[in-house]
Amino acid sequence: MTRERLQDVSEGELLSRLFPIFGDTVGPAEVLLGPGDDAAVLAAPSGGVVLTTDSMVRGRDWRDDWSSPTEIGHKVVAQNVADIAAMGAVPTGLLITLAADPATEVAWVLALGEGIARAAREAGAPVLGGDLSAAGEGSIVVGITAVGDLQGHRAVRRDGAEPGDVVAVRGSLGRSGGGLQLLLAGRGHTHRDPPLGETGDSLARAIEVLCRVHRRTEDVPWRAGPEAAAAGATAMIDLSDGLVRDLGRVAAASGTRIELDGRALAAFAAGPLTLALGAEEAMRQVLSGGEEHSLAATFAPAAVPDGWEVIGVCTDGSGEVVVDGQVPPVTGWDHFSG
Numbered sequence: 001m002t003r004e005r006l007q008d009v010s011e012g013e014l015l016s017r018l019f020p021i022f023g024d025t026v027g028p029a030e031v032l033l034g035p036g037d038d039a040a041v042l043a044a045p046s047g048g049v050v051l052t053t054d055s056m057v058r059g060r061d062w063r064d065d066w067s068s069p070t071e072i073g074h075k076v077v078a079q080n081v082a083d084i085a086a087m088g089a090v091p092t093g094l095l096i097t098l099a100a101d102p103a104t105e106v107a108w109v110l111a112l113g114e115g116i117a118r119a120a121r122e123a124g125a126p127v128l129g130g131d132l133s134a135a136g137e138g139s140i141v142v143g144i145t146a147v148g149d150l151q152g153h154r155a156v157r158r159d160g161a162e163p164g165d166v167v168a169v170r171g172s173l174g175r176s177g178g179g180l181q182l183l184l185a186g187r188g189h190t191h192r193d194p195p196l197g198e199t200g201d202s203l204a205r206a207i208e209v210l211c212r213v214h215r216r217t218e219d220v221p222w223r224a225g226p227e228a229a230a231a232g233a234t235a236m237i238d239l240s241d242g243l244v245r246d247l248g249r250v251a252a253a254s255g256t257r258i259e260l261d262g263r264a265l266a267a268f269a270a271g272p273l274t275l276a277l278g279a280e281e282a283m284r285q286v287l288s289g290g291e292e293h294s295l296a297a298t299f300a301p302a303a304v305p306d307g308w309e310v311i312g313v314c315t316d317g318s319g320e321v322v323v324d325g326q327v328p329p330v331t332g333w334d335h336f337s338g
C-alpha cells in the first residue's frame with residue numbers, strides 16, 4: 001500500500017480533513033469565528049489579551065524514533081498553554097503553523113492534529129486556525145500561538161518577587177529531563193515499545209512514565225496559574241529550561257536572591273527519577289531538566305495556595321539562585337549554545 005503524502009493532496013483537501021479534528025475544540029462562547037476565514041474572531045472578556053508562541057522542530061525538539069505525531073501535538077500545545085498559565089491567564093485559543101516536507105505522510109499530520117486537539121480539549125482552548133507551508137526535505141516545524149484571558153486579574157510577571165516571599169512549585173520537577181536522559185542513553189521507552197500496562201517491574205514502569213512525560217508532556221498544572229494569580233502570586237514562570245535557569249530569570253528580573261532548600265528538592269527526586277537514574281542524576285534533573293512545564297511562583301508566606309510545594313525563599317540580592325547556600329553545578333537548556 002502506498003501511503004498518501006502531503007504532495008498528493010491540495011492544501012484545501014488537507015484543511016478540510018484537519019478542520020473536523022479541531023471542530024470539537026471550538027466550544028466556548030468567546031469564539032465568535034473559528035477556522036476558515038482570513039482570521040479568527042475571539043471575544044476578549046476582561047479587556048486584556050495574553051499572547052505567546054512556541055514551536056517544535058523535527059530532529060531538534062523531537063525524534064520520530066522516540067515520539068509519535070500525537071505525542072508531539074500534545075506536547076507543543078502543552079508548552080504554549082503553560083506559558084499562558086504562567087502569566088495567570090486561562091487559555092482561550094490556539095493557532096497552528098505547520099511547515100512540512102511535501103513527502104510527509106498525510107496520516108502523520110492528521111495524527112499530529114489529534115494530539116493538538118486532545119491537549120486543546122484538556123486546556124479548554126479551541127483551535128482557531130493556522131497556516132500551512134512547505135519545508136525542505138526532511139523538515140517539519142510545528143508552531144503554536146496561544147491566546148489567553150486574565151479574567152480580571154493582573155498579569156503575574158517575572159519581576160515581582162520580593163525579599164521575604166517564598167518560592168513554590170506546582171507540579172513535578174525533572175521528569176521530562178530524566179526521560180530524555182534515558183532515551184539518549186538507549187534505555188528509554190519509545191512510542192514504538194508496547195505499553196507496560198499492569199505488567200513490568202517497578203524500574204520498567206518508572207522508565208515508561210518518565211519517557212512518556214518527555215514525549216507528550218503530561219499533567220501541566222494549567223488551572224494553577226490563574227489560581228496563583230488570584231492568591232496574589234508576586235512572580236511566576238513556567239519551567240521550560242530547568243528550575244535553576246528559569247528561577248534565575250525570576251531572580252534577575254525581580255532583583256532578588258533565591259535560596260532553595262535541598263531537602264525540599266530531594267522530595268521531587270525521590271520515586272521514579274531516583275529509581276531509573278540514581279540519586280545523583282535524579283537531583284541533577286530536578287535542578288536542570290528542561291521541558292517540565294510545571295509552574296514556579298513566589299508568594300507572601302501566608303498566601304501559598306493548596307497544592308504548591310514551598311522549595312525556597314527570596315532574600316536580598318541580585319539574580320543569584322543557590323541551593324543550601326551553594327551555587328549549584330548545573331546550567332539548563334539553551335537552544336543555540338547547548
Ligand SMILES: Nc1ncnc2c1ncn2[C@@H]1O[C@H](COP(=O)(O)OP(=O)(O)OP(=O)(O)O)[C@@H](O)[C@H]1O
Nearest residue numbers: 052053054079080082083086237238239240241249
Ligand atoms: N524571535 C523573537 N522575536 C521577538 N521576541 C521574542 C522572540 N523570541 C522570543 N521572544 C520573546 O522573548 C521572551 C522569552 O522567550 P522564550 O521563548 O525564552 O520564552 P520563555 O517563556 O522564557 O520560554 P518557554 O517558551 O520555553 O516557556 C518572550 O517574551 C518572547 O516573546
Ligand SMILES: Cc1ncc(C[n+]2csc(CCOP(=O)(O)O)c2C)c(N)n1
Nearest residue numbers: 059060061062063079240241290291333
Ligand atoms: C531530540 C531532542 N533533543 C533534545 C530535546 C530537549 N529540548 C528541546 S527544547 C528544550 C527546552 C525548552 O525549549 P523551549 O524554550 O523552546 O520551550 C529541551 C530540553 C528534545 N526535546 N528532543
Ligand SMILES: [Mg+2]
Nearest residue numbers: 083086238240
Ligand atoms: Mg515560559
